[in-house]
Amino acid sequence: MTTSDMVGLRIKTVRRQRGLSQAQLAHPELSDSYVSLIESGKRTPTPAVLELLAQKLDCSLSYLVNGVTAEQMEDIELALGYARLALENGEVSEARTRFAELLTDNNLTGLTKLRQDTEFGLALATEAGGDLREASAILTRLRSEETTPERAVELAIALCRVYRDSERLTEAVEVGEQILRSHARPTWTDHLVELGATLLSAYLFRGDMLRAKQFAAELLNAADTLGTPRSIVAANWNASVVAESIGHGEEALAFAERALAVQSENGAPRNLARMRGAYGQLLLRVRPGQAAAARDVLTRATEELTQSSASTIDVARCRLELARAEIVLGSPAEAMVHIRAADQLVPDNVVALGTEGDLLVSRVQGALGNFAEAEISARAVQERLSRLPHSRRAAGTWYAAAETMEMLGDADGAVEAYQRAMACAGL
Structure with missing residues (x-):
């Protein structure tokens, strides 16, 4: 049924409940034929006519428009607000439960926008909990529905991000390019720059360096034109990632x-925490002599991530970077604490991040003199990496694995890992 059909049906139902004929409802302001056309869905009443009919029927305008009373609408909006607040505060499990419970409310069925808002919130909470497969299913279903242009971009951002983190890089690129590389792409907005930034990260993970470099420049130009904090943050951050990837x-x-x-100054807590963690990671790689400062940044980022709507993957990634900082600082035991904490957070289907954890375990065990355990972890890295498609990220991990095996004295394993790295890089 269309919206007009539903409104007409509600008017007809309430009129009959009140024991009124169409002529009685119409008189004296409306014609009974016009009321008949409204009830059959052949005419869409104006807001003024709807308000008049609500008065005549002694019911709320909210019920005629949405199928729920004003009180029920208030309850739904309040429940949705609590679910969003739980997610923003990092109470991911509670948020997911609240969103899911709200979707069982029959009153939500006819409220398309609120129902879509609730499903989108559930998708974000599901992603934050590490269930990327279910999150992508919810987002894909929502994208098949008619929605606003702004929500369509929000869905694309989230789905592109989920696909990227699931190592489904081709699909991540397709989602972003469907909007940004189409002939009818709209004028740049904050949301489109953020989508572009997410697409750019997928290019980098996949190893499309030329496209990433060109696109980074395009995003910087767009951000300069917009001059908004969100666009400046997204464009500059991804320009940073590209610059670091080419050795600058x-x-x-x-x-x-x-x-x-x-x-x-302007960002949401989740995004600020994620960016702080990534900055700590970058600082550690570019200036290893400032490992202590990087550790401080990463420690703060980890605390902020756990108090925000960030995903378990975000927290795990930050923990692994803390482990790297401790290795550089000569504290392998402290590094192992962070690695074990990260291992508890990484979903099984996020293979690349789990592999990074195994690789760090191997390095720490080697530093502690536990060479047998180090070799076991190194072999686990090889097994996990063999399940990943070729990409720039996989090439980097294979290379790090080769260095670790060489350090452990496993020359044959190191040679094989170097060969795998070159194959993933297309060499």
Whole structure:
């Protein structure tokens, strides 16, 4: 049924409950034929006519428009607000439960926008809990529905991100390019720049360096034109990632520091925490002599992530970076604490991040002199990596695995890992 059909049916139902004929409902302001056309869904009443009919029928305008009373609407909006607040505060499990319970409310069925808002919230909570497969299913279903242009971009951002984190890089690129590379792409907005930033990260993970470099410049130009904090943050951060990936470390830090400064003044807690963690990671790689400062940044980021709507994957990634900082600082035991904590958070289907954890375990065990355990972890890395499709990220991990095996004295394993790294890089 269309919206007009539903409104007409409600008017007809309430009129009959009140024991009124169409002529009695119409007189004297409306014609009974017009009431008949409204009830049959052949005419869409204006807001003024709807308000008049609600008065005549002694019912709420909210019920005629939405199928629920004003009180029921208030209850739904309140429940949705509580679910969103739980997610923002990092209470992911409670948020997921609240969103799911709200979707069982029959009164939500006819409220398309509120129902879509609730499902989108459930998808974000599901992603935050690490269930990327279910999150992608919800987002895909929502994208098949008619929605506003702004919500369509929000859905694309979330789905592109989920696909990227699930190592489904081709699908991540397809989602972003469907909007951003179409002939009818709208004028740049904050949301489109954020979608572009997510697409850019998928390019980088896949190893499309030329496309990533060109797209980073395009996003910077768009952000300069918009001049908004959100676009400046997204564009500069991804310019940082591209610069670091091509060996321009100090330039990458400059872009990242600009993005972090703007984000600190204007950003949501989740995004600020994620960016702080990524900045700590970048600082550690570019300036290893400042490992202690990087550790401080990463420690703060981890605390902020656990108090926000960030996913378990975000927290796990930050924990692994803390482990790397401790390794550089010569504290392998402390590094192992962070690795074990990260292992509890990484979903089984996020293979690349789990592999990074195994690789760090191998390095820590080697540093502690536990060479047998180190070799077991190194072999686990090889087994996990063999399940991943070729990508720039996989190439980097294979290379790190080769270095670790070489450090452990496993020359044959190191040679094989170097060969795998070159194959993933297309060499």
